[in-house]
Amino acid sequence: xxxxxxxxxxxxxxxxxxxxxxxxxxxxxxxxxxxxxxxxxxxxxxxxxxxxxxxxxxxxxxxxxxxxxx
Numbered sequence: 787x788x789x790x791x792x793x794x795x796x797x798x799x800x801x802x803x804x805x806x807x808x809x810x811x812x813x814x815x816x817x818x819x820x821x822x823x824x825x826x827x828x829x830x831x832x833x834x835x836x837x838x839x840x841x842x843x844x845x846x847x848x849x850x851x852x853x854x855x856x
Contacts, residue, residue, distance in 0.1 A: 790847040795821065804830075805855075809848060821852055830855050 792812055799806040804823035809832065811818055819834040830852045840848075 790851075792844055793818065793847055795851055807851075809851075821848070821855070 790812075794810055794812055795807045796810060797805050798808045798820070801823075807821040808817050809819045809821060810816065817835055818838055819832050819836070821830055821832050823829070824831040832848050832852065
């Protein structure tokens with residue numbers, strides 16, 4: 787997919803119709819959250835796993851990544 791300045795995504799699980807991705811900090815590899823299919827909303831969503839502050843640019847990158855998932 788795309789390369790991002792501050793974050794990257796790692797596929798952690800392949801499910802029958804979807805996948806789960808770990809969103810990680812580029813500088814230290816710490817997991818910031820996961821991107822997974824959220825059935826009630828019928829779309830991929832970002833679920834933070836750690837308290838963090840996200841800039842608009844970072845959120846745009848997460849949104850761009852999710853937009854590329856089908």
